[in-house]
Amino acid sequence: MTVGDSAGRLVRLFALTGGRTRPSRADFTLISTVTTVDPQPATAARCQPEQTRILRLCAEPVAVAELAARLDLPVSVVVILLCDLLEAGRITVRPPRLVSRTTPDLDLLQKVRDGLGRL
Amino acid sequence: MAGSDLAPDASSAPDTVKILIAGGFGVGKTTLVGSVSEIVPLRTEEPLTIAGLDVDDLDGIEEKRATTVALDFGRITISRELVLYLFGTPGQQRFWFMWNDLALGALGAVVLVDVRRPECSFAAIDFFERRGIPFVVGVNGFHGEHPYPPEDIREALAVPEHVRVLLCDARDRESCRDVLIALIDQLIASAVQA
Numbered sequence: 182m183t184v185g186d187s188a189g190r191l192v193r194l195f196a197l198t199g200g201r202t203r204p205s206r207a208d209f210t211l212i213s214t215v216t217t218v219d220p221q222p223a224t225a226a227r228c229q230p231e232q233t234r235i236l237r238l239c240a241e242p243v244a245v246a247e248l249a250a251r252l253d254l255p256v257s258v259v260v261i262l263l264c265d266l267l268e269a270g271r272i273t274v275r276p277p278r279l280v281s282r283t284t285p286d287l288d289l290l291q292k293v294r295d296g297l298g299r300l
Numbered sequence: 301m302a303g304s305d306l307a308p309d310a311s312s313a314p315d316t317v318k319i320l321i322a323g324g325f326g327v328g329k330t331t332l333v334g335s336v337s338e339i340v341p342l343r344t345e346e347p348l349t350i351a352g353l354d355v356d357d358l359d360g361i362e363e364k365r366a367t368t369v370a371l372d373f374g375r376i377t378i379s380r381e382l383v384l385y386l387f388g389t390p391g392q393q394r395f396w397f398m399w400n401d402l403a404l405g406a407l408g409a410v411v412l413v414d415v416r417r418p419e420c421s422f423a424a425i426d427f428f429e430r431r432g433i434p435f436v437v438g439v440n441g442f443h444g445e446h447p448y449p450p451e452d453i454r455e456a457l458a459v460p461e462h463v464r465v466l467l468c469d470a471r472d473r474e475s476c477r478d479v480l481i482a483l484i485d486q487l488i489a490s491a492v493q494a
Binding site: 246 | 312382
């Protein structure tokens with residue numbers, strides 16, 4: 182990839198986010214799951230094409246990292262698009278399972294172990 | 301279901317957890333992820349100038365180049381309610397600023413070691429030890445061959461006694477699964493002890 186190509190891609194990415202480089206909220210980690218609200222709110226304004234793709238992909242819950250890979254967009258850009266969709270009431274987000282170092286969740290660990298054992 | 305109070309409308313979505321697959325550049329991290337993942341490992345590429353870096357190593361260079369850092373990951377569906385993600389950490393040391401974010405909320409890590417050049421994974425072991433993030437060591441044999449017993453490698457890497465060191469083959473599904481199970485067993489053992 183030449184410098185010119187990557188710079189061009191960066192410009193396009195900035196255009197997608199309206200020039201923003203940081204998300205407005207911190208709801209989205211790599212493994213937060215996103216689900217499209219069904220039915221969509223009647224009052225919602227029109228989406229840009231990338232956001233329409235997100236809504237289609239998230240008909241079933243999808244993790245943020247997977248969404249970024251499927252859209253072939255950086256996670257940082259996808260998160261900004263997701264913030265807009267969340268604020269418009271078009272998606273819901275589920276945070277990852279909380280992992281505590283001080284009080285480990287034995288039940289969770291046993292479930293993971295059982296699942297790996299079935300591989 | 302845990303977490304459903306935070307997002308009542310998302311209660312049909314599964315819980316998600318993650319394990320990091322770490323180690324030096326080219327030790328077989330993506331191969332391991334691919335061996336156990338139910339999907340072909342996915343990749344996201346993050347342009348560094350967008351990633352929110354306050355300090356940019358490239359500042360001062362006349363022509364600033366747009367660099368990207370790639371993140372490979374896979375998925376294992378444990379049950380309808382629980383999905384495990386495996387993230388291969390970027391190997392090159394200049395990308396280690398990403399590790400802190402990646403490590404946040406992880407169950408633990410597998411440090412993969414190339415038996416021919418174990419020193420490449422010293423820094424990864426150091427990273428997890430300093431932060432108190434539980435890990436096991438998987439020794440990836442070249443072509444699946446293991447010239448040294450695990451105890452020799454433990455000594456060479458100065459890995460503490462409570463950390464499991466396992467010989468493995470990153471290309472082999474069962475072998476990689478066993479390394480992941482060893483990590484979970486280690487987590488269970490220390491939870492029961494506590």
